[in-house]
Amino acid sequence: MFDALLCRWVPLAAALLLSGCSTLDYYSHLAGGQLQLLQAREPIAELLENPSADPELKQRLALAQQARDFASAQLSLPDNGSYRLYADIQRPFVVWNVFATPEFSLSPELHCFPIAGCVAYRGFYSQGRARGAAALLKQQGLDTYLGGVEAYSTLGWFDDPILNTMLRWSDERLIAVIFHELAHQQLYVANDTAFNESFASFVEREGLRQWRAKQGLLHVDPQGERQREQFAALVLASRTRLQQLYASDLPAAQMRSGKQAEFARLRAEYRALREREWGGRGRYDDWINAPMNNAKLLPFGLYDQWVPAFAALFEQAGRDWSRFYQQVEALGRLPAAERQQALTGLSAGT
Template sequence: MSRLCLLLLLVLLSGCSSLGYYAQLAGGQWQLLAARQPVDELLADPGQPAELRQRLTLAQDARDFASARLALPDNRSYRLYADLERPYVVWNLFATPEFSLQPVTHCFPIAGCVAYRGWFDEQRARGAAALLRVQGLDTAVAGVEAYSTLGWFDDPLLAGMLAWNDARLAALIFHELAHQRLYLPGDTAFNESYARFVEEEGLRQWRRARGLPPPPAHLERQREQFVALVMASRARLEALYARPLAAEALRALKQAEFQRLRGEYAALREGPWQGDARFDGWFARPLNNARLLPFGLYEQWVPAFAALFAEAGGDWPRFHAEVAELAALGEGARRERLAALQARGGFAGSARLD
């Protein structure tokens, strides 16, 4: 547990947040570590439920594929299992100013500055969100099925992960292992776009290796259209917030934009989608700036990484090496290089919708 002690020492010396917040982080991580069990022991135990063993077997197939075919870390992460008896391991709290799409960032000793804060208890996350709303901020709380400790600990498979379908489970493993392979402190968009590309390209290759067809084309097209709809709304809001208007006028125009977004979605759903309501859940909650944040964070550079993968000839070790070279550049040079790659087009990603 020396790594945990070192992590706590760094936290206490950092002075970047309250001791209470870091105490819940340490407590939540300790609970997670204590609940871990080796997957191979569970698979060898005939007393375990057949459904659990089937899901763990599939997860281990995806885990093996990640290291053997995607050049992701070969360690004990996701070769352990933990049941925390809840659907999510952590809840991320996003916040923005009322008239901005720039996230409120939080800085940590190892992860650097990120655009959210994680809580191991949902009610505490929502309580923190309520306090921020009193300060006039837009907030959103999203449950997370898995997260990476960036190689500090052997991250386990979680019961909430196993509840997803086969493709989503494999994608989560690829995504989180990508964070272990490479993580650039302080650049959330870079990290998440890289992991998202690895997740989605890895999933396509995993499906092919298993002799499975690609997802139905109309579902991919709907997802792309949905993301494009939200990103267009983000762009209009950014233009709105740049205008020299009084707060009352901005507030009214902001709500009008969210009504427009709802209307455009309804037109898609009832028109070309022929009543498919798969994204209704996302619109069921109130819309604000913070709800739109994950789209910008997870989407921004996905086409750039697709272009880089193509430049690498689809060779995963070479691709990861070139991503590491990108990460080593200064911020300005890195963004310039990413923008150049982005201009070549390539791959349309999709946002997390929770």
């Protein structure tokens, strides 16, 4: 998946209050999964003092604690118990998220929670349950996509732990995700997934840049970051063309044919980019070669859409994190249409 970007929230309290979008069985599943995770937590400070603990685990957790301290001291992110605990949940992903869209739309099927609002996915602690839910949606004629998630935020409801699933990442990716998830705790706007994820993505990227500078580190993978940006640009351009197609009055058969032609174009453009600029090696080959549909493109619009707007706002705030958060909070209080207009203006530099 696209650099493990699917970091989500699954607050237990919201799940218990959920109405109208699932069943009691689903509530029970969420509550049980969250409870299992909470029970698996142990203080990182104690693990670091334990002489019998795995040395490699201790090294990674020590690094995570340095980043956690940096997040609050330098990025003004919440100073709480999150990411000062560790949990080994004995599986490769903590949850599996199911995305769904209509056949001729890039608008996600929403799932609504009274506290956190509506989000563009539905999470499951069991891969089997997620696959079953995706199959049912597919039977309804929807495009579906299932993605494994290594980390999520409970938005401050609980002290979120570092998970064993997160330790498969590079040091930089581990640090970046801590910043990303704490950004969700800093600010969350109900019913606006693109706003929330773009905000957290900006905090993650700028935070990681400042972390490197503070540590005197070179960027360990500048080519990888450039590939990521170029790949995202390809997919976002493809999304734009698909939106134009779906807004047309073409008959369904022609629209279906045009949709498949667009996916073929995306693959061709990716392969041309890979040969022209990446030396024939592409880190997204598996993603691009797997089956394609609308739902698979959803995360790109959610995580990248407003990052340039938040970058511009950060500069307007004099690169002061506290002032920046105040201005982001003010944006979040605007009605949805005004908020989008303001973000569009920031992205365009107006």
